[in-house]
Amino acid sequence: MSAAKKPDEAYDQLLTELQQLDFVLVELTLYLDTHPYDMQAVQQFNQLAQRRRQVAQVYESRYGPLLQFGHSYSRYPWDWANTPWPWQV
């Protein structure tokens, strides 16, 4: 198996941004469970979900799929097994 290209700085930035967006989405999810009528929070949640999708799309187009079994597109050749793996970064 060929060694993966060493991730650049943008890789870390994208992953960090994903992590931050995911965390805020978790917080808003828990909040909205008890505040279903908070329109502003729902709007914020949807905006962030959209932003997360964009960031994930950029990440996947550059560094490979984040999810498997059809939840992410794959590049050619199939690169699901290529390092770095999440626990290696």
Place this chain on the structure above:
Amino acid sequence: MNQIRTWHPFVGPFDPCPPITRKAYLVPPNLFIPYQPPNWPQFSPAEALKRGTLWPALYSPYESRMLEGRSEGQ
């Protein structure tokens, strides 16, 4: 509000070890917020991830008291 509370445990006269005279525990802010009001100020996403909460009012720092406890025990 200071989140650290302290109490002074009983010290037995025959305690073979140097007594710990002051013990501390932490009361997180969510204990005093029965229902979170809407539209609270928020941290930025980066700050939120770092602090472990999206809302400053729920932030509870963790500071290790291990060293403090050791110096008191000696």
